[in-house]
Amino acid sequence: MNNFYKTFVLATIAITLSACATDRNLSNVKTPTNQVYQPAIAVNTSEREEILGIVQNFATSVACSTSFDDDAITKTTVNDVFLVGTSNLGNPENKSFNSDYLVYWSGDMGCSGGVVDNTSFMTSLTKISNTRPFLIETGFGRDDIRHDRFFSDLDIYPNFVSEVDYKDGVFSIISSHDNGDGTNGWISNNSPRYEYLYTVAGDASEGWRIVDKKLLSEHKLQ
Template sequence: MKRVLLPALLFAVPILSHAGTEAEERLEALGLLIKHSETVACDTTFRGHKSARELLKNVHTIERDEEIGSATYYILWGGDMGCNRGAGTSSWFVSEVGRHSDSRPFMVRTNHAFGERFASEVNPRFIRELQRTGDRQFVVVSSELAGNDANNFPSSRYRYTLEMQQGVWQVVDKKFLGRNEY
């Protein structure tokens, strides 16, 4: 019995570790990030959705190599990191989830996929949209507080274009989209 079971397990391991389809991987990366968010944040944007379809629009494939099984996904999500539960403590995050080969698991690599400098140029508290527009380019729609704005009511909405340049994400364009109405 042991002789039959061991070869069956050895044969099954490559099949189980082989990269799935991109759709399966995106779903797996999203599921992992949802579990991760439960350990680091409260009141996340993952709550209240009846299906993954709506959430999958915020999962963006960055790279995927079927031959070695590596993959990287950027996922937009929001929540109260650290569960401070105060006015202005919720924010949006772009997390990087990936793996280096099909024999390794997906892991949340960072909650700041665009780098720490991103938050100094784009206010992450008010992100409303993330779109991949090219191989090394994203568009982010977010808002900014102006002079007399209340803490949770930014008046100005902008579209930022981000590009990967020399291994770092840079804001290369900022366009005013109008005033927010409340």
């Protein structure tokens, strides 16, 4: 059995074990399966800055009042650029890594000008080799990878996201929401009554899912 075959068998076993793991709570969240092929890779700061510039150009081309603006209350920085997946396609000697990033930003898509039109987005970028550029996953009409569906697909209101952090394959997202039963869930037309901390796990290839939801605060009705 040659070294490449041994590596392939070990990688297959690792993927199978990861797929069998449950994620009832955060302690059971496993390393995303598309990251099992290689040791941890340090985040490339210059690469993150490059991606930030790409998304800034995209955002300011399709939206107004973005988090990239100089007068933005909360600005998008390199800290909002998240490396969520890498792979060398099962060959440890292959140095040409795939890279998947998500970038958190907000803005008024289409420049509608309304108060509730400022929305949070998670834009996906992928580079399939070191000889290819990073490309934004716009979806080209496919709803499953549209850049504006990350939060709504998780049933998180994108209009009320206030904080996003990412560490070890897990997102921590703070957002407001109603109580889910349609009664007394709002303190005004545009303000949900409840604020939650969502723990979101998964990866760029298999999708994301909420593994924990914690109530942080409740705004009392007047």
